[in-house]
Structures are given as C-alpha cells and as structure tokens.
Amino acid sequence: MTLDALRFDNAWARLPDDFFTRVSPAAWKNTRLVDISPRGVHALGLDPALFTDDSPSRETLRQVMGGETVLPGMDPLAQKYTGHQFGVYNPALGDGRGLLLGEVETDDGFWDLHLKGAGQTPYSRFGDGRAVLRSTIREYLAGEAMAGLGIPTTLALALSINDEKVQRERVEPGATLLRLAPSHVRFGHFEWLYQARRNEDLQRLVEHVITRHRPALAECEAPAEALFGDTVARTARLIAAWQAYGFVHAVMNTDNMSILGLTLDYGPYAFMDRYEPTLVPNHTDTAGRYAFDQQPGVGLWNLSVLGQSLTPLADPEALRTQLAEYEPALQQEYARLMRARLGLENVQEGDAQLVQDWLTLLADAGADYHRAFRALGEWAVDEGEWLHEEVPAEGLAAWLSRYRQRLEEEERDAASRRDAMQAVNPLYVPRTHLIQQVIEAAEAGDMAPLAEFRTLLADPFTPRPGMAHWAAAPAPEASVICLSCSS
Known part of the structure; x- marks a missing residue:
C-alpha cells in the first residue's frame, strides 16, 4: 500500500462543529525530510521500502510535512479543549501549533496523523504556530525511546526541517513533526465540556472514545464510570513506568494527559542521569510542582479533575471508588518493574x-x-x-x-538472571546532553547522528559495537542543560 492509499475515517470531524476548527496547514519554505521512523512506518501498515530516496511516497510525505499538500481523505482540523496548567484552570486552550490531519484506519486499529508546527490556529493565543528543529528532535527521539522501553507513548512517522527562522530564546530553524497516536483526546477535552455544562456533548465525547478505542466498555452498565476506571488503571501503570525508568515529564498539565494513558506532549522532559528524586528539568517550574518524585501525586490530582468532569454522567461515589484504585495499581506495577530491574x-x-x-x-x-x-x-x-x-x-x-x-x-541461575536484567535495564537512554549533541549536529547540517541514535533507542537494551559514546553519562564537570517549555 502506498502513502496515497491510506484509508481515512475521520470520526472527530463528525463531532459537533465547535469541537474543532478546520484549518489548512501553512506552507513552509524549502521543507526537507530529516528522518523517517521505521516504527512509525510499520504502525501505519506501510513498507519502509516505499520511502527510499527519490521515491514518490517520500516526496509526497515531504509535501505533507511542508504544508504543500494533503492526502486524499484528510480533513485537517485543530481540536478545542481546556485544562489545568500548573494547577490553574485555563479555558483558552486547544491545538495551537498542530493539526489533526486525519485518522488512518489500519488492520490493527486507528492512528491519528497530527502535524506539529503546522501554523497558527484559533487556539494559538500569542504563539506563532511554528515548531523548531530542537523541540521536534527531542519529541521524535523521546517517542522512539519510550516505545523501545515498552512505555505507552505517542510516536512519530517523520521529522522535517525548513528554511523558516523561528524566534524562541534565540532564532532557530523551523521544523515539523508528523506525530502518530491512537487518539489525541486529553483530560482537558472533558474539562472543557464539563465547565461549559454541556452534558449532552460530554456524553457524546464519552461515546466517541469508547466506540473508537474501548469498544468492550460499551457493554458495561455505566460506560462513563467504566471509561474512568480504565483511564485510572492505565495512568497508574504509565506513571509507575515513568518512575521505574527515571523519566520526568515536567509539564503534567491536565491538557497534556491522555485519556488512553499514553505519554503525550514531550516538552522539557528529561531522563535523569544522577539519581535525583527531586529533579525538575523545566527551569520555569520554580515551585517544583512537576518534579520527578511528585509525578505520582500529580497523576492522582489530574485524575481527580477528570473524575469531577464526569460527574454529570456517573455516580460520584463510584468515581471516587475507582480513583481509590490508582495508588495500589501504581504501587503494584512499580514493584513489578523494579523487581525485574533487580533480577x-x-x-x-x-x-x-x-x-x-x-x-x-x-x-x-x-x-x-x-x-x-x-x-x-x-x-x-x-x-x-x-x-x-x-x-x-x-x-x-x-x-x-x-x-x-x-x-x-x-x-534462576546467575547467567540467566544477568540476561534478564540487561533485557529490562537500558544501555541507551535519551539523555539531555546526548540529545543536545544530536541537535547541534542537525543544526549544522549533519543528520547522521539523529538516525544513529534513533536506531539505538528503538532497541535500548542491546549493546552495539562502536556505540559506547551513546551510552555515556555526562561528565561530572559538565554544566546542567536548562530546558524550558519551548523545548
């Protein structure tokens, strides 16, 4: 199957009109493909051989990522939602620099194609709707790494660079990322409808998520309660995995929380180097709200907000009962993962x-x-x-x-134990200083380190000859790399 032959079934576009705004992607100057993820290609049921140099599918992908074309069946739109940002409710949220291009139907389910850096939308607020190479590389590698570790995550099909100059803390090269996820529905989607007291649309959203992604829950006596219980369990397992593998999301706002329990929206994240329980990689988080050791508690707080948003459709006591399952589920999964890490x-x-x-x-x-x-x-x-x-x-x-x-x-004998431990303890991790090396090389025109590191992160447990530098910790005297929400 070619890229042009992808099957689209855009269920979100069939929801009420104000759930989204149709927006055409902006066309950027001289877009070039930087890297294509084999994992992303396989997720869509495509053959990597389609994307060889000068192939029609590769050129079509480049045009899509540059805003020059849309594929047959795509219906680009920006989703509307709200959310709590650093604990404060913000009603003016939505896709501000990304567009849901369409929902691809594969033999194994559905994948959103979401173009980050697609230009301004009605939800951009004061933003320019663009993405920079630095942040797209960080998200691209994070998705590969998390998938390699077996942690639920969004993925990416490809990354591109263009000739736009984008102002962040400095002027940076523009870029786009074609993100993949079964769904981009966030806790904030439910908050928006709850706060607006739109109970019929809230019910419609619950039905959409269940029909599309959790059809077995439709048979439950109370589907909204069942969906909440499912999200509680998945979020507990997700955050247990973050804690076991030393991952700090750094911006756990409710609009960055996935209803499917995926790691969503990689910004100033970090995988810790030295073990530092209070690590805060985001220099704008001065209060340490989203520190590494605070993540389990923040997950509970965010779920409580989601539960409150579902009270028009469900028994509040039943929701509280399900929320109480979060901590035991997290502790159980964390214990399982850490036992495995210790053999x-x-x-x-x-x-x-x-x-x-x-x-x-x-x-x-x-x-x-x-x-x-x-x-x-x-x-x-x-x-x-x-x-x-x-x-x-x-x-x-x-x-x-x-x-x-x-x-x-x-x-288990010692050799078998060692093999089992090394199969769950990664050698290659997307450390901040290594990602920075990739970024600096890419900004200088050398894309080879990006592809090399991506390949290692896709299978982070297996040593490769000549790749020891990708497993190196930062030098003790190295300065800490500060990250911000533009990362």
Missing part, C-alpha cells in the same frame, strides 16, 4: 525496602541511575568492581550482602 522473579515481603535502600544508595553516591542498574546486572554474575565504581557508597557492601541473600531465594 527478582518471585515476590518477597522485604522487596520494597530493598528497592528503596538501593535508590537511597544511588542518591547518596550521586550515581548514574541507568549505568548503576547495568552494573548491578553484571555484578549478579561475577561480583566484579564495575558496580563499586558506579556506586561509590559506604553502605553498598552491606546492601549487596542483603541482595545476595535475596538472590539465593530465586531459582
């Missing part, structure tokens, strides 16, 4: 304390979060010195003694 198969009463004491060691030693887990996997086989180099903490020997005793309660 533990069965469950023991003291495992949570063992994990917490390991993290305390990492924090006290200023140890690199990801390299420490890789080193622990090797230590589980040979008890070598690498782990002591990575985690120079006074209490390490005592903790390892407890860990050794715990491993004796497992049936």
Whole structure:
C-alpha cells in the first residue's frame, strides 16, 4: 500500500462543529525530510521500502510535512479543549501549533496523523504556530525511546526541517513533526465540556472514545464510570513506568494527559542521569510542582479533575471508588518493574525496602541511575568492581550482602538472571546532553547522528559495537542543560 492509499475515517470531524476548527496547514519554505521512523512506518501498515530516496511516497510525505499538500481523505482540523496548567484552570486552550490531519484506519486499529508546527490556529493565543528543529528532535527521539522501553507513548512517522527562522530564546530553524497516536483526546477535552455544562456533548465525547478505542466498555452498565476506571488503571501503570525508568515529564498539565494513558506532549522532559528524586528539568517550574518524585501525586490530582468532569454522567461515589484504585495499581506495577530491574522473579515481603535502600544508595553516591542498574546486572554474575565504581557508597557492601541473600531465594541461575536484567535495564537512554549533541549536529547540517541514535533507542537494551559514546553519562564537570517549555 502506498502513502496515497491510506484509508481515512475521520470520526472527530463528525463531532459537533465547535469541537474543532478546520484549518489548512501553512506552507513552509524549502521543507526537507530529516528522518523517517521505521516504527512509525510499520504502525501505519506501510513498507519502509516505499520511502527510499527519490521515491514518490517520500516526496509526497515531504509535501505533507511542508504544508504543500494533503492526502486524499484528510480533513485537517485543530481540536478545542481546556485544562489545568500548573494547577490553574485555563479555558483558552486547544491545538495551537498542530493539526489533526486525519485518522488512518489500519488492520490493527486507528492512528491519528497530527502535524506539529503546522501554523497558527484559533487556539494559538500569542504563539506563532511554528515548531523548531530542537523541540521536534527531542519529541521524535523521546517517542522512539519510550516505545523501545515498552512505555505507552505517542510516536512519530517523520521529522522535517525548513528554511523558516523561528524566534524562541534565540532564532532557530523551523521544523515539523508528523506525530502518530491512537487518539489525541486529553483530560482537558472533558474539562472543557464539563465547565461549559454541556452534558449532552460530554456524553457524546464519552461515546466517541469508547466506540473508537474501548469498544468492550460499551457493554458495561455505566460506560462513563467504566471509561474512568480504565483511564485510572492505565495512568497508574504509565506513571509507575515513568518512575521505574527515571523519566520526568515536567509539564503534567491536565491538557497534556491522555485519556488512553499514553505519554503525550514531550516538552522539557528529561531522563535523569544522577539519581535525583527531586529533579525538575523545566527551569520555569520554580515551585517544583512537576518534579520527578511528585509525578505520582500529580497523576492522582489530574485524575481527580477528570473524575469531577464526569460527574454529570456517573455516580460520584463510584468515581471516587475507582480513583481509590490508582495508588495500589501504581504501587503494584512499580514493584513489578523494579523487581525485574533487580533480577527478582518471585515476590518477597522485604522487596520494597530493598528497592528503596538501593535508590537511597544511588542518591547518596550521586550515581548514574541507568549505568548503576547495568552494573548491578553484571555484578549478579561475577561480583566484579564495575558496580563499586558506579556506586561509590559506604553502605553498598552491606546492601549487596542483603541482595545476595535475596538472590539465593530465586531459582534462576546467575547467567540467566544477568540476561534478564540487561533485557529490562537500558544501555541507551535519551539523555539531555546526548540529545543536545544530536541537535547541534542537525543544526549544522549533519543528520547522521539523529538516525544513529534513533536506531539505538528503538532497541535500548542491546549493546552495539562502536556505540559506547551513546551510552555515556555526562561528565561530572559538565554544566546542567536548562530546558524550558519551548523545548
């Protein structure tokens, strides 16, 4: 199947007219494709061979990303929603620099094609509707990395650069990103209709999400309650994975929360280097509202806002009961992930304390979060010195003694345990300083590092010859790279 033959079924465009505004993408000067994601190509049921150099599909994709054309069946629109931003309700939100080009039907389900950097919309407020190469590279790599880790996320089909000069903290090259997601419905969509007291449209939105994405819930006696319970469970698992893998979203506003439990809207995110529970990568978050260790609580707060928005359609007590399932679900999933990272198969009463004491060691030693887990996997086989180099903490020997005793309660042999640990502890992580190297190379015209790093992040557990520099922690003397909401 060619790109022109994609099947579109644009259900959002059939919702009430004020759910969106139809907007044509802006045409940008001299758009060039920078990279195409094999994962994104496969998601759409396409063959990567379609996008070889000078192929018709590659040229068509370039034109779509440059705003020069739309594919047959596309119906570009900007969605309207609202949301709580840093805890304050903002009624003037919506797609301000992105357009839902259309909804592609594949054999495995639906994918939104969403063009970021498509130009101004009625919801741009004071923004220019453009995207810069820096931020598109960061989102592009983040989606690949999260998918490689098995964490629910939006993806991207491709990234392009153009000759527009865009003013952010500095003048930067313009770019576009063609994002993929089963849905872009946010908590903020429900907030908008609740705040406007549009209960019939709120019901219509619930029915849309269930029909399109969770059809089994239609059989439930109370579908709105069932949808909320589904979102609670998925959000709990999502944030548990963020915590287990040291990911800081940094802007967990309710309009950045997915009703399907996807990681959505990558801005000033970071994967931590040194284990730092209070890490705040966004320099505009001066109060630390969205710090790493605050994410589970923020997830609960955001879900409570969503639950309140559904009260016209559901029993409030039933919604509270489902919301109470969030913390146990998160703790259960986090414990499962961390046991796997420590190479533990069965469950023991003291495992949570063992994990917490390991993290305390990492924090006290200023140890690199990801390299420490890789080193622990090797230590589980040979008890070598690498782990002591990575985690120079006074209490390490005592903790390892407890860990050794715990491993004796497992049936798996040491080599199998190491293999299992290295299959869940990533070697290649989109660290901020490595992404910055990719950005600087791309801005200088060298796109090879981007494709190379993307390939590694798609399978972050398998070592590749000659790629050790992509697994490096930042130098101890390196200055911290500050990020902002334009990142």
